[in-house]
Amino acid sequence: MAPEPVTPLSSLLQDRRERVAAAWIETAAAELRGRITRTELEREQTDVLDTLVAGLAAGGQVLTDPQFDGLRGLLGSVSTARARQGFSPRETAVSVLALKEGLYALLADRDAAVAPADLLTLLRLVDDLGLFTFETFATARESIIAEQAEQLLELSTPVVKLWEGVVAVPLVGTLDSARTQVVMEKLLQTLVDTGSEHAIIDITGVPAVDTQVAQHLLKTVVAARLMGAECTISGIRPQIAQTIVALGIEFGDIRTKATLADALVAALRTGKGRRAETSALTGA
């Protein structure tokens, strides 16, 4: 029996694409049920399959070949979109790896004469596609995390003016060195810009104070003092007060108040006293 003429992989895929695509979509849709519409999935997969066939027809062997540039670009944008929409890694990877189901369907087909070497190439290619997709997915996720961290840094440090000569920073969330540095610089700069002599750091929204956070707070207070402003810490919750004492952190002569309101009153009182003395001097 003469060996059947071996059809090139690309034309074979092109001929049976209906069947391959059907098996692929079946598997992928089962995994992604409800996350994405079938039409959308079909459109995506048709694009991928078209680009894959085109790449194979152009003689591409492995994913890094220039013939697959289009395919890589397409998959990259698909998995980045998945990452942004909040798909799980599994869901993203399966939608590509399910292409194998399509290929297995091809294998079961008696009419198709697939050279084992060709099939191996194709399977390897699909594996590479899976890896590539996952890598892009992870990169996209990481960039989202980095963006959010940056946004958090901007969002979390407003310096507000409470009264003439009194500014406050309401701290919310966990304090780390990077954040404290930003808060410190912003607060000190605001003191200079507004000529305020009182700063209030409100830590009502800080969930926990450990030695490091306390150290950062103390540094801020000392720096403000060096510049000639008085700094009050307010909003220390009972549990935090207990922690501070248990840890043996010395707040020294730093003024602490229970609430922001108390701190404001204290600041105004000091300011008033000073103004009264001044007006007595200038001879009202």
Added chain:
Amino acid sequence: MESVPILKIGRTLLVSIQVDLQDHTALQLQEDLADRITSTGARGVLIDISGLEIVDSFIGRMLASIASISRVLDATTVVVGMRPAVAITMVELGLSLGGVRTALDVEKGLRLLDVEEDDAEHLLLDPDGTEAE
């Protein structure tokens, strides 16, 4: 050799440091100030460092020792106009300028000195606080 000018306003000496100090200029300033305090009988020393971008441990120590010298000569030292970046660096270096009073700018520093002066003189000369000067 360049030196830092010392201005006299009332009973206060004003030193405005505009450029980064060389070590010997700093020492010279320290001596000059001590002389001027005794010769003028000044009660307050105001050091404006708003022009300084770098305060190293040497300058930090100089400020502290000027404060100590003035205290011995019965004058109060106020350091004014420290930049935020300088304040942060000094805290990181562990220099807290203990015993030195600070204010945001020259105006607030002068007010701080006036108030103290005022307190002392009121107690002695004008317990009722009615006199203007």
